[in-house]
Amino acid sequence: MALDAKIPGGPISEKWDRHRFELKLVNPANKRKFDVIVVGTGLAGGSASASLAELGYNVKTFCIQDSPRRAHSISAQGGINAAKNYPNDGDSIWRLFYDTVKGGDFRAREANVYRLAQVSNDIIDQCVAQGIPFARDYGGLLDNRSFGGAQVSRTFYARGQTGQQLLLGAYSAMMRQVAAGKVQMFPRREMLDVVVVDGHAKGIVARNLISGEIERHAADAVVLCTGGYGNVFFLSTNAMASNVTAAYRAYKKGAFFANPCFTQIHPTCIPVHGTYQSKLTLMSESLRNDGRVWVPKNQGDNRKPDQIPESERDYFLERKYPSFGNLVPRDVASRNAKEQCDIGKGVGETGHAVYLDFADAINRDGRDVIEKKYGNLFQMYEKIMAENPYEAPMMIYPAIHYTMGGLWVDYNLMSNVPGLFVLGEANFSDHGANRLGASALMQGLADGYFVLPYTIGGYLTGTPKADVTTGHKAFDESEKQVTDGINRMLAIDGKRTVDDFHKTLGHIMWDYCGMARTNEGLAMAQTMIQELRAEFWENVRVPGNTADFNQSLERAGRVADFLEFGELMIIDALARQESCGGHFNEKFETEEHEALRDDDNFCHVAAWEHTGDGQEPEFHKEPLVFENVKLTQRSYK
Amino acid sequence: MTKTINLTLKVWRQQGPKDKGRFETYHAKNISTDMSFLEMLDVVNDQLTIDDKEPIAFDHDCREGICGMCGCVVNGRAHGAEKGTTLCQLHMRHFDNGDTIAIEPFRAMAFKAIKDLAVDRSALDKIIQAGGYVSVNTGGAQDANAILVPQEVADLAMDAAQCIGCGACVAACPNASAMLFTSAKVSQLALLPQGMPEAAKRALNMVRTMDELGFGNCTNERECEAECPKEISITNIARLNREYLNAGFFSRSI
Numbered sequence: 001m002a003l004d005a006k007i008p009g010g011p012i013s014e015k016w017d018r019h020r021f022e023l024k025l026v027n028p029a030n031k032r033k034f035d036v037i038v039v040g041t042g043l044a045g046g047s048a049s050a051s052l053a054e055l056g057y058n059v060k061t062f063c064i065q066d067s068p069r070r071a072h073s074i075s076a077q078g079g080i081n082a083a084k085n086y087p088n089d090g091d092s093i094w095r096l097f098y099d100t101v102k103g104g105d106f107r108a109r110e111a112n113v114y115r116l117a118q119v120s121n122d123i124i125d126q127c128v129a130q131g132i133p134f135a136r137d138y139g140g141l142l143d144n145r146s147f148g149g150a151q152v153s154r155t156f157y158a159r160g161q162t163g164q165q166l167l168l169g170a171y172s173a174m175m176r177q178v179a180a181g182k183v184q185m186f187p188r189r190e191m192l193d194v195v196v197v198d199g200h201a202k203g204i205v206a207r208n209l210i211s212g213e214i215e216r217h218a219a220d221a222v223v224l225c226t227g228g229y230g231n232v233f234f235l236s237t238n239a240m241a242s243n244v245t246a247a248y249r250a251y252k253k254g255a256f257f258a259n260p261c262f263t264q265i266h267p268t269c270i271p272v273h274g275t276y277q278s279k280l281t282l283m284s285e286s287l288r289n290d291g292r293v294w295v296p297k298n299q300g301d302n303r304k305p306d307q308i309p310e311s312e313r314d315y316f317l318e319r320k321y322p323s324f325g326n327l328v329p330r331d332v333a334s335r336n337a338k339e340q341c342d343i344g345k346g347v348g349e350t351g352h353a354v355y356l357d358f359a360d361a362i363n364r365d366g367r368d369v370i371e372k373k374y375g376n377l378f379q380m381y382e383k384i385m386a387e388n389p390y391e392a393p394m395m396i397y398p399a400i401h402y403t404m405g406g407l408w409v410d411y412n413l414m415s416n417v418p419g420l421f422v423l424g425e426a427n428f429s430d431h432g433a434n435r436l437g438a439s440a441l442m443q444g445l446a447d448g449y450f451v452l453p454y455t456i457g458g459y460l461t462g463t464p465k466a467d468v469t470t471g472h473k474a475f476d477e478s479e480k481q482v483t484d485g486i487n488r489m490l491a492i493d494g495k496r497t498v499d500d501f502h503k504t505l506g507h508i509m510w511d512y513c514g515m516a517r518t519n520e521g522l523a524m525a526q527t528m529i530q531e532l533r534a535e536f537w538e539n540v541r542v543p544g545n546t547a548d549f550n551q552s553l554e555r556a557g558r559v560a561d562f563l564e565f566g567e568l569m570i571i572d573a574l575a576r577q578e579s580c581g582g583h584f585n586e587k588f589e590t591e592e593h594e595a596l597r598d599d600d601n602f603c604h605v606a607a608w609e610h611t612g613d614g615q616e617p618e619f620h621k622e623p624l625v626f627e628n629v630k631l632t633q634r635s636y637k
Numbered sequence: 638m639t640k641t642i643n644l645t646l647k648v649w650r651q652q653g654p655k656d657k658g659r660f661e662t663y664h665a666k667n668i669s670t671d672m673s674f675l676e677m678l679d680v681v682n683d684q685l686t687i688d689d690k691e692p693i694a695f696d697h698d699c700r701e702g703i704c705g706m707c708g709c710v711v712n713g714r715a716h717g718a719e720k721g722t723t724l725c726q727l728h729m730r731h732f733d734n735g736d737t738i739a740i741e742p743f744r745a746m747a748f749k750a751i752k753d754l755a756v757d758r759s760a761l762d763k764i765i766q767a768g769g770y771v772s773v774n775t776g777g778a779q780d781a782n783a784i785l786v787p788q789e790v791a792d793l794a795m796d797a798a799q800c801i802g803c804g805a806c807v808a809a810c811p812n813a814s815a816m817l818f819t820s821a822k823v824s825q826l827a828l829l830p831q832g833m834p835e836a837a838k839r840a841l842n843m844v845r846t847m848d849e850l851g852f853g854n855c856t857n858e859r860e861c862e863a864e865c866p867k868e869i870s871i872t873n874i875a876r877l878n879r880e881y882l883n884a885g886f887f888s889r890s891i
Contacts, residue, residue, distance in 0.1 A: 069765075125781045128781040140791075172771070173770060210751055239704060
């Protein structure tokens with residue numbers, strides 16, 4: 001199938017305006033005739049639900065948590081980018097666009113990124129109007145800070161809890177629509193299938209996580225805002241319930257999965273310290289504004305950090321990248337930390353950590369200034385590590401944090417299955433092979449507040465209205481498939497727990513499809529995953545039954561999907577014979593160990609089509625055309 | 638330093654809202670003191686699964702203290718005895734070898750039992766639906782810097798806005814009141830210029846809804862403030878009372 005991204009014509013700065021004018025509108029009186037299902041209530045799902053309901057659509061919104069306020073966007077710490085240029089330091093829409101395309105190592109779609117930069121300013125206006133208490137300077141104006149991959153201060157923040165505040169803003173807007181009767185909220189539901197009728201998405205099948213009942217919901221369009229798949233690695237900074245199931249089941253129903261091997265390893269996380277560990281905790285990238293990353297100059301130097309004199313420390317990011325210093329993009333910072341540990345300069349009990357040191361900043365600005373900026377992060381660090389980061393440097397190590405890959409969408413954020421829209425981290429469109437800090441919040445809210453409300457109208461008016469009810473045979477088939485899958489898992493009654501399988505999968509993914517990849521390793525990992533998957537279906541132990549609040553069963557379904565999806569990531573990584581951003585194949589590196597792209601052969605989006613269980617997926621290509629940004633070797637020196 | 642400890646757990650087990658529920662005893666062995674409380678429960682659940690018993694149901698998600706999904710009463714204290722800490726951030730280094738730990742769900746009339754340690758806190762969403770927002774639609778907002786907000790006001794609003802909606806304040810209150818939760822949202826929005834136009838209506842509607850949902854009254858016990866994992870101050874309740882009284886006396890909208 002030819003992939004048509006439906007990018008509007010004209011100069012890049014006029015595409016979105018032109019497209020908005022050309023999109024057909026739904027008459028206000030007709031909007032109430034359309035039902036829209038939104039799955040997920042993070043920044044993308046929350047903002048989309050609220051905005052669509054305000055326009056008059058009937059919205060049914062689903063989330064797996066007990067309340068829509070708990071979606072994992074809430075954990076985002078550092079901030080949200082916008083091209084406001086309030087600090088007068090040279091920012092512009094064009095610069096935010098350029099930085100994002102470059103930061104993504106030239107593997108994102110230009111037109112989408114430009115639009116993202118364009119609407120970024122509207123997001124800040126909207127959020128302030130909602131009563132979000134962003135940080136302010138003494139005069140009462142909004143404050144900004146810097147983030148990786150940029151040389152301007154364009155990041156708006158609310159202490160170290162920006163994601164929480166933005167999410168609660170979107171959640172409040174949605175609660176207002178619940179009160180108005182325009183959003184019907186379904187918490188503790190897990191979407192287990194997309195229902196497709198005559199090629200169009202017409203509903204979902206979901207499991208009520210309290211009663212175990214399988215429910216059917218029909219609509220005129222389905223919007224997936226179900227986040228990323230970082231938990232395929234078991235240990236990640238994602239919340240425990242974050243999963244690929246909704247996106248993966250859509251893939252099995254015909255939606256293409258784009259660039260699944262593009263995963264982001266965040267450089268500043270609290271290091272792994274035990275086999276029992278259930279998740280990793282991020283320390284915001286904003287800390288790199290004031291923290292200096294270093295290791296001892298000499299291998300195996302296990303003196304305490306305060307006993308290592310200045311002359312025997314290697315501030316390796318500042319040394320290698322003098323112009324960006326500690327604020328290089330995440331993929332670059334992560335790889336460099338790994339490189340230092342691999343050559344034996346890592347610190348801490350495991351040797352898998354580097355220092356992030358605030359001593360200079362505290363001496364320069366005073367402890368109270370640092371406390372005001374990062375207090376909650378320092379406190380979190382101390383709780384987990386039982387060490388005071390005001391006195392001793394933090395220890396950090398990279399961890400899986402975000403996934404740039406996702407379901408393929410066109411410029412309208414619609415997948416190749418008509419009527420199935422995908423927003424936020426769940427789609428692939430804006431971050432290329434590496435996402436810059438403070439851009440995920442921006443994208444989630446851009447998609448939900450300012451893009452989908454326009455583009456969904458174009459689909460709904462352009463499509464003959466087919467009133468599909470939940471009695472349709474496509475719902476019967478979906479429900480049967482879902483129920484059979486659940487019963488099959490419960491019947492195995494094997495010896496290994498779900499978590500045990502998940503941990504094994506995570507180790508395989510981290511070792512062979514993590515920060516550095518090789519063709520041999522990937523090929524080996526593919527076989528290992530196939531074997532593990534086969535064992536899962538013979539030896540997993542899922543206690544309890546389906547007509548109940550059964551958390552083991554919930555997890556089992558998610559892990560079963562990860563066990564298939566992990567292989568798709570590896571297939572994608574093997575097909576992409578180049579290095580770019582977060583995808584680093586050791587065969588392709590520059591002399592300075594930076595990612596070496598192959599623009600002649602791989603300047604494209606790889607979109608995979610499901611062809612049947614156990615079959616190789618089919619590859620589809622969307623060539624990436626760069627008309628406004630020149631393709632260069634990324635340099636942060 | 639990392640060490641391991643052995644514990645006896647008395648865990649509340651309840652099949653569903655109709656079941657009466659009871660404490661069951663479990664032994665948690667070789668628990669690393671670096672584990673979080675929830676990781677300790679994971680270990681217990683793994684063992685229960687292997688032993689062909691049903692694992693303990695408990696809510697949790699982000700495990701970094703911000704989503705508000707987790708929360709139990711541990712030895713009589715919501716989220717355990719550590720100050721300013723959610724259950725997921727409570728580490729086992731705060732317990733001693735041989736300790737017996739009682740683990741119960743958050744109990745309140747407005748929180749219906751679901752199973753074991755999991756309860757239904759959707760009543761908190763209903764309080765927000767009654768007015769915990771600024772009535773602005775998407776689009777058309779003026780420039781974000783058009784209205785200045787003094788830094789101390791923004792800071793106070795942020796202090797209140799940090800509430801994670803976990804319900805510990807309700808569980809800790811002898812009256813099962815949701816005043817701290819409600820006042821945090823009322824305060825955040827009443828402090829900021831954007832929230833002022835609706836401040837009176839908001840306070841009245843949110844308090845009325847809170848009462849209707851079966852939450853108790855505030856009698857200044859201050860347990861909520863002591864147990865709040867985000868250390869939300871009860872000065873917010875004073876601010877709510879002020880807003881409420883102002884609304885009652887001076888507003889034409891009641």
